[in-house]
Amino acid sequence: MVEPIFDYQFRLILIGDSTVGKSSLLKYFTDGKFAELSDPTVGVDFFARLIEVKDGTRVKLQLWDTAGQERFRSITKSYYRNSVGALLVYDICNRASFEHIPLWMTEAKRHIEPHRPIFALVGCKLDLVSNGGHREVSKEEAKAFADQNGLHHIETSARKGTNVEEAFRSVTQEVYNRIQSGEYKVEDGWDGIKTGFTRPNGLDFNLIEAEPAKLSCC
Amino acid sequence: METSDSECFESADEEIYTEKENKKSKKVASSPPPKDDLSKEVEDITNLKITESNDEQPVDLNNEPHEPAKATKIKPSKIGVKTNKSDNRTNSHSTMIDNKHIDTINVTENLEDHKDTPNEEVNMWDEDEDWEPIETKPEPPPPVSTNKSWGWDLSAVINAATVGVTTVTSHVSQGLSTVLETGIGAPDPAELARQHTQETETHNADDDSTQSTTNLFGFGNLVSGVTQITKLVETTGNKVILGGLDTLESIGKKTMQVLQEGDPGFKKKRALLNIEGEKPVLSQILREAKEKAEFENRLLEEQHFARKANYESLFDDHQGLMHLEALEMLSRQCSIKLERLTESRFGSELVELQETMNQIVELCELIEDEDELEDTSEIKEKLDSAVSEMVINISYDKLLTTRKEAEHWLDNINLQICSELELHEQAIDTLAQLTALAVERYHKIGELLLIKEHRSTADEADSLVQLTMILITLTGNMATKFSNKLSEKLSSSAHKDHINTLITNVYFESANSSSYLKNAFQLLIPVLQVGAI
Numbered sequence: 202m203v204e205p206i207f208d209y210q211f212r213l214i215l216i217g218d219s220t221v222g223k224s225s226l227l228k229y230f231t232d233g234k235f236a237e238l239s240d241p242t243v244g245v246d247f248f249a250r251l252i253e254v255k256d257g258t259r260v261k262l263q264l265w266d267t268a269g270q271e272r273f274r275s276i277t278k279s280y281y282r283n284s285v286g287a288l289l290v291y292d293i294c295n296r297a298s299f300e301h302i303p304l305w306m307t308e309a310k311r312h313i314e315p316h317r318p319i320f321a322l323v324g325c326k327l328d329l330v331s332n333g334g335h336r337e338v339s340k341e342e343a344k345a346f347a348d349q350n351g352l353h354h355i356e357t358s359a360r361k362g363t364n365v366e367e368a369f370r371s372v373t374q375e376v377y378n379r380i381q382s383g384e385y386k387v388e389d390g391w392d393g394i395k396t397g398f399t400r401p402n403g404l405d406f407n408l409i410e411a412e413p414a415k416l417s418c419c
Numbered sequence: 420m421e422t423s424d425s426e427c428f429e430s431a432d433e434e435i436y437t438e439k440e441n442k443k444s445k446k447v448a449s450s451p452p453p454k455d456d457l458s459k460e461v462e463d464i465t466n467l468k469i470t471e472s473n474d475e476q477p478v479d480l481n482n483e484p485h486e487p488a489k490a491t492k493i494k495p496s497k498i499g500v501k502t503n504k505s506d507n508r509t510n511s512h513s514t515m516i517d518n519k520h521i522d523t524i525n526v527t528e529n530l531e532d533h534k535d536t537p538n539e540e541v542n543m544w545d546e547d548e549d550w551e552p553i554e555t556k557p558e559p560p561p562p563v564s565t566n567k568s569w570g571w572d573l574s575a576v577i578n579a580a581t582v583g584v585t586t587v588t589s590h591v592s593q594g595l596s597t598v599l600e601t602g603i604g605a606p607d608p609a610e611l612a613r614q615h616t617q618e619t620e621t622h623n624a625d626d627d628s629t630q631s632t633t634n635l636f637g638f639g640n641l642v643s644g645v646t647q648i649t650k651l652v653e654t655t656g657n658k659v660i661l662g663g664l665d666t667l668e669s670i671g672k673k674t675m676q677v678l679q680e681g682d683p684g685f686k687k688k689r690a691l692l693n694i695e696g697e698k699p700v701l702s703q704i705l706r707e708a709k710e711k712a713e714f715e716n717r718l719l720e721e722q723h724f725a726r727k728a729n730y731e732s733l734f735d736d737h738q739g740l741m742h743l744e745a746l747e748m749l750s751r752q753c754s755i756k757l758e759r760l761t762e763s764r765f766g767s768e769l770v771e772l773q774e775t776m777n778q779i780v781e782l783c784e785l786i787e788d789e790d791e792l793e794d795t796s797e798i799k800e801k802l803d804s805a806v807s808e809m810v811i812n813i814s815y816d817k818l819l820t821t822r823k824e825a826e827h828w829l830d831n832i833n834l835q836i837c838s839e840l841e842l843h844e845q846a847i848d849t850l851a852q853l854t855a856l857a858v859e860r861y862h863k864i865g866e867l868l869l870i871k872e873h874r875s876t877a878d879e880a881d882s883l884v885q886l887t888m889i890l891i892t893l894t895g896n897m898a899t900k901f902s903n904k905l906s907e908k909l910s911s912s913a914h915k916d917h918i919n920t921l922i923t924n925v926y927f928e929s930a931n932s933s934s935y936l937k938n939a940f941q942l943l944i945p946v947l948q949v950g951a952i
Contacts, residue, residue: 243867247745265745392744
């Protein structure tokens, strides 16, 4: 279980009502698996995954999976601060969970200040809709809200794996773009963005891999 | 071509050094006589004369012992590497010298070759425009030589034969043994040249003495006996060989001279070759490449193991750091709450609050108590009873499973197969994982305590103290078990120091584990304090 080498670490937080599917989304993203049943999250849980952005930069995503239950609200608030991105998660078949999104967003903005995180609006349980379930939030409505607030919107299914990767990838790419443009910086005392492991002894692993092949031909 | 050349030279190089060590090799010039091809030998007699007279040419061998000695300083291996245009000549010469030496090993077969060599070289060098032919063209046999004719020569030979068949034989056998002793037996050109000089001297002495006998007995002596002729042929054969070798020696020597012509000590040529010398010899490249590859492999392996056995990164891999960090956040949040509260209180209220705070800190003091925890069910029982006082829904099953798996692994490993590094790696990983799981539990306890409706701070503190002590003992015991396994390897291993370092490291990380646990527990104190007010 050796941790792969990465260039950046981004901390993303998932927030939203309980049972919308935050943990399932993360489990699929990090494990590629879907659990039919899972215990409600206590406080916060952690997931991690390495992905590459478009220019090949390796980013380790540290994913904070918060409890959606009201009783943990006071606790989860304290975890917001060090996030560079927040996924606002709702259940496509649960109107209330979508209606709470503005509250979650305000809460997150307030706690992450002075930093300005990237938000993404993620609808979950898309598979239920195609499976005869009742859609309570139309795609258009969600899209309109997202556009209005400058968010990226995507509908996903953790059961089928639909758009799960894309949901995280779009946020990661956006954070990375803002680093490139200088809008985001690595700051001491803030763990939203960290630089990753430098390659040991400045050795480039690609070079090392190339060496033996070169040797065999001389 | 480059390859074979340089290899040739390398082997020649080695032999030069063995030769120098071996004083016996002085007689190396002689080689076994071919007993089979008599007619050819007779034919070769003329040739021998040619070469002998050739030897007596103006080059003063005695006066130049230093030059061949210098020649040995040159690293033939470097000469062997090629080659820009200007060096081609040098290169081919050197190659030829070397070939000649190799030939001396096979004198029996190569008699023909020896005869031919001078011509070969002349032809070759003639092709070279830069070549100054004066030096190397074999001089035509001077008339004096031919005048000596059979009469002198044969009687001289007979004389030599009667006196010295035995000496020749011993000479030859000596030569043979030297050849054997020196491996492939290609002698140093300088050495050969020196021997040649000595040999020429003795020949000359022989000739002088026999010259007089020739005058006395004249041609008639030939009739003295067929048996003598047989002997004669035999000895002539020897001489032919000697002569052939002499030819080779002189060729070698002359080549060296030509090479040094206008370039004493090969300074210019060496300077030229030095440019080439920067291109290292093939074998050198390969050796260096191999060493480099080995070094890098070792480095990678060490890094791999270092990374695999790095407690902090493993602790992080098991999400320990994140939970610790989240626990710190919780703790800080509670501390801020407490500070605000203290600021808002005055007088006796403040004193009371501070007393309560201090009492809780006192309740949380750990008693160092090294319990032996062996049985899994016993540990589970203790943990459950400790946790029960907190009245929260928390289970240590995952931690207990991890511990059990580690024990199972330890019980089933084959110490013959399992290396100390693997064992150490497993030890560190187990410690890191157990500690990460424990820290995660502290974090969860903190969260659950904060959302608990009816707090009972004293019970919670007592519960956490017990819990922490059990966990510290548990990780400590695990470290001891791994260390014991490592110690078992001590007796059978050659790297005792290395194993001892690993054992020390296991204990070190075990101490690290308990400080992580204590630290996590300390972080919960504000959580307890918040519950008390």
